[in-house]
Amino acid sequence: MLAVGFKKLYWLGYGILFFSLPLIAYDFEACRQKAMLSMERVGNTYGIAIKRLGDSAQDSQNNLTPSKVALFVYSPKSTPKGYKILKHDPFIGMYLLESKTELLPISLRTINKEILEDEMASILPHDGVSGKIATRMQSPINYATLNTPTFQNSLISTVCDHIYGIGIGKNEFIEKAYLDRFILSDSVHYGDIGVRVFQNSDDRVEVNLIDPFFRANPFAYGDIIMMINGEAIPNVAHFNRVVFDLKEGEIVPVRISRKGVVMELQAYVDKRRGGMLLKEDFLGRVGIEVDSNFVITRVAPYAKNGFERLKVGDKVLRVNQQAVPQGYDAIIRLLGQYPDKMQKWLISRDDFQFFINVNQKESQKTQDSLIQGLLNESNAFSL
Template sequence: MFFRLFVLASSLFFNLYACKGDYVSCIAKVKDSQAIQKNFLSIPITKKRRLVYAKHLPKTKILKYDPFLSLYLVEDKQPFQYPFDINMRLQLTTAIVTDKVAKKGHFIHNEIGLNTLARYSKKLATPALVTNSCCSLEGIVTQRGVIQKEYLKHFIESKTVQYGDIGIRVRDKNGDVVVSASDPFMKENPFKKGDIIVAFDAKKIKSAAFLMRKILFCKINTKHSVKVKRGSKYITYKVSIAKRLGGGALSDTFFERKGLYFDKRLSLVKITPAFQKYGLHRGDRLIQINGVLVKNQKELREHLEKFKNYSSLLFERNGFEFFVNIK
């Protein structure tokens, strides 16, 4: 009995101390838990599991993997007494924390889907954690930006790693959420570049970050309503949630639905069997689509919508250029 009371008192003292706001205890917790390794994160979230962010396969037993955000859930063979929890309450203060220092700051903008990670006002060497003064996780800091708590929680709690897709990419513009690109290969995709997303399931949409969370976290094949403003007209569409195939650390050009995956320079890194009949090889670099030069995945996405029924692709291989026509 005395031992249990001692453990309870120690835990209570730890948590109260952690909420003082100076983040000294959070630095100590990051250090003691060995949450930051040389070039990856390994954060204890229960006494038996760790959340890992890494660009390589962890050496311990992998329970779950998210290829979009490079997240792993792994077995913890050396349990840490005080695992990190993910804070889902509103917080007034946060800091970016390593095992040596903490800097108070705030989010400049939130994470917009898988491609645009959040930005924080302070910078430290990556990887790092963003926590509140009670050392609860608000996000993890990577070279691409901050993966925020909503995505961490979704990954940890989901049985399978899947994201929803309705065939659009969006951005914030003058207070509106605007479609920046529409997937031409998604069947019966009703959306057009420039559409303003007004509501999702009758709930008003105020930011691109909020909308993308709603879409990505939907179950596959569920039905939803999306209200858009196109010019002066308002239209409500009924859509079915498809499986997201690209984004984040993966290629996201819309060609993923056809079986082609590109790197940042538009060189092919993966070709599924369905596309091998076109004679393409890994390493072939895309130069043009229908006569238009494209330099990156963003430009490719934005040009594709103009050619929904037919695309002529110019590739380069070892100095030799050749066309591939797809429908």
């Protein structure tokens, strides 16, 4: 009798244990069916209905009537074909497109700590995979991750109605706050304070590239960025988040450590002109382009302060008596030793070498004409 009772209790306990285990297999079918109501095929990927267009835009996002919508598409390697582009972020590769069909916009939710341990799925109309959140999104280019691969342009959700982001491939996804930053803003903007940084061997954020002609650039190579605009900067992701959100034209306080001495600087904020998916364009602000050999490849009509004296094909041989290195980054590093200061360039053109001063501001003495420079024996050399 005792043995029979024990056996019953054993199987009862086993059953309770079994049925109390978390559900491992995620049932995607209902979510896939629902995803089809909010997704449209765009080439080899999908566009996700993110907001209503036209008169229907005034309706509540909870309206269950399909309508023309703006489609969100993450496409960093190619431009979607055959669609009207409503907005494009060229730095990251995000698009808003006008839909061709009528769809139901999704409703995005903010991730909170209560759902961090929940099963999270990456859903497409005909596929799905589940996992859990591994890391949160820290900046517009430091994405959130799952502990499993995500599909590009997929819905990241716990259950079908609870969508917390959009998958972008690998194991990454974009959270609501950063999607809203793109979708709801009037224009695409990323702040810039004139430097690029890296996480050094001491796990600190160090300046390793300086925009040479950035307005009033106060930084030097090796500066450790400690705080920007009152926010501590423990890593590059925090640097990106804080700097990208700064507004053009602001002047913000920056605390640095330079050769062991803590200093307070004032940094001007400009808009980002290159980097991320785009080629860095440090020289575009002064109206020139160069190749990796420091040969001038373009002089824009707005070039001034000595840069307008350059011609396509000119080769820069020396900067402030320093020989020019090979490679674009190395050239920028050299120019960055003299941030926002006048520089003396030795130019080779048509079998002559001559000096010109560039980045010479209006407050400085006006430079002699190029012809005078060519005729000056101290400046001209025959090759």
